[in-house]
Amino acid sequence: MSDQGIKSKPTYSKIAGDKAARYQLLLVEGAGIPSEAMAEGVDPSAFETWTVAHASALPAAPMMDEAPGAVRPFRSTPHLLSALEERLDRETMGLRLYAIGTEPFLWDAFNIASAAGLSRQEMQFAHAGPKARRIYCVHCRTMMEGVTTSIVTCKGCGAALFVRDHFSKRLAAYMGVQVDAEAPGEVPQAEELYK
Numbered sequence: 341m342s343d344q345g346i347k348s349k350p351t352y353s354k355i356a357g358d359k360a361a362r363y364q365l366l367l368v369e370g371a372g373i374p375s376e377a378m379a380e381g382v383d384p385s386a387f388e389t390w391t392v393a394h395a396s397a398l399p400a401a402p403m404m405d406e407a408p409g410a411v412r413p414f415r416s417t418p419h420l421l422s423a424l425e426e427r428l429d430r431e432t433m434g435l436r437l438y439a440i441g442t443e444p445f446l447w448d449a450f451n452i453a454s455a456a457g458l459s460r461q462e463m464q465f466a467h468a469g470p471k472a473r474r475i476y477c478v479h480c481r482t483m484m485e486g487v488t489t490s491i492v493t494c495k496g497c498g499a500a501l502f503v504r505d506h507f508s509k510r511l512a513a514y515m516g517v518q519v520d521a522e523a524p525g526e527v528p529q530a531e532e533l534y535k
Contacts, residue, residue: 357438364387365388365437366440367449368390373391391412393414437449437464442468450512470534472485475487475501480497487534491527491531503534
């Protein structure tokens with residue numbers, strides 16, 4: 341996983357599936373599966389699919405089946421991730437986990453699956469949606485969501501942070517470091533980079 345020399349910056353590909361898997365679970369941050377996130381020839385009905393859908397988009401009686409082709413909608417991302425933890429606590433070997441969504445969603449799912457014992461080879465991720473970043477202030481440990489600029493003011497300590505391409509899988513966030521540490525007050529203009 342490398343991009344432009346930054347080895348920690350994640351790269352993504354399309355969901356290809358694994359025909360040797362005993363069971364395949366697809367998590368989607370949104371109401372539908374974006375076709376551009378799936379590899380050519382992959383049939384989404386081969387997966388049990390969990391989606392995050394707005395309450396008005398949920399069917400009257402959600403399908404709760406754990407079978408290929410079943411779709412289980414959730415009202416929120418935290419609800420889906422909590423259900424994932426419970427599911428993986430009782431899962432046996434042979435499961436493959438796939439996720440489609442924003443980086444924070446993908447890496448929250450990765451950390452839950454890793455804690456449950458899944459290896460990186462048993463997971464596939466496809467980025468879809470906004471490129472806004474989750475930022476971790478290395479000075480005060482504040483986490484900020486939805487950052488789209490190259491420089492952001494920390495909501496915890498107030499430092500002007502440069503948004504680095506260094507990504508922590510454990511924190512599921514990019515690192516923010518004080519941009520004017522060596523020259524206090526010299527803060528360059530922020531650029532909109534991650535829309």
